[in-house]
Amino acid sequence: MNSTNLKAFVSVVDSGSFSRTARTLSITQPAVTTQIRTLEEELGETLLDRQYRNIELTEAGALFLPYAREILDQIRCAQRALQELDGEINGSLSIAASTIPGSYVVPRLMGEFARRYPQVDLDLAISDSTRAIDTLIGGDAHLALVGALSKDVPVDYTEIVIDELVVIASPDHPLAARKELSSDDLIDQRWIMRPDMSGTRRAALHLLRDAGLLNAQLNIVLTLGSDEAIISAVEAGLGIAIMSRLVAEKAVRLGTVVELDLAGEALTRPLYLATPHRSPTRAVSAFLEFIAERMHL
Secondary structure, X not given: OOHHHHHHHHHHHHHOOHHHHHHHHOOOHHHHHHHHHHHHHHHOOOOEEOHHHOOXXXXXXXXXXXXXXXXXXXXXXXXXXXXXXXXXXXXXXXXXXXXHHHHHHHHHHHHHXXXXXXXXXXXXXXXXXHHHHHHHHOOOOOEEEEOOOOOOOOEEEEEEEEEEEEEEEOOOOOOOOOOOEOHHHXXXXXXXXXXXXXXXXXXXXXHHHHOOOOHHHOEEEEEOOOHHHHHXXXXXXXXXXXXXXXXXXXXXXXXXXXXXXXXXXXXXXXXXXXXXXXXXXXXXXXXXXXXXXXXXX
16 A cells, blocks of 8 residues: 555545645645545545535545554654664664673673663673573574684674683692793693583683693593682682683782793683674674774774
């Protein structure tokens, strides 16, 4: 149903004249007549009684008029909403994140983004890297920030932050005062690790392997589900751990744990922004632009 024809019909009823409607709509009078006739043919009903130079609504026209007004009102509301959409970023943005980016990177980014786009509703779900990517693929999140890559999944990864991993121990640990420890010094130690699905654990094992330590050589005595629990276990002297400097720095600063002095290059791993293979919403596009600007991508 053509809105132009509806507009001509309502205008004729309101003005009581085909000629006045033509002037209002800036078209010719025959064009108004054609639009009304086309609408009547589409509906299969006569809407206007044109006898004796007067224009009156037929029974069908009177019945149809409020619907025609409502349709035009809805079109105007839709146009207004689209105009507002063009001028303002709103909607929702849901991010799934693994523990490190979810706890130490995303909240800061979300805070800055919220100040720039206050009309966007933000949501953050923190799990491990595997579950975060599953959430993204399942459509329950718009984006994901993780510490490890998942193979053969329909997402694109972009490195956004370089995270440094450090090995920590209790201040009373025999290695605490040693300088430039080698991989051989770490072989027989009691290790505390995150669970298998953790991006931190996968990155840690990969970096330790590059440093000359095979997984089979590591004596993993305790697996804990949170970084805070690992720090507590290290503080209690239960073993040593490798974790993000972002997590360990507070405990190191307080002196409840110490960072072991490892010889060689720093242990680093990237944190990734994962985007799915589907069209982004305006809020998601705004966040991606914000990330690119913020991280100088």
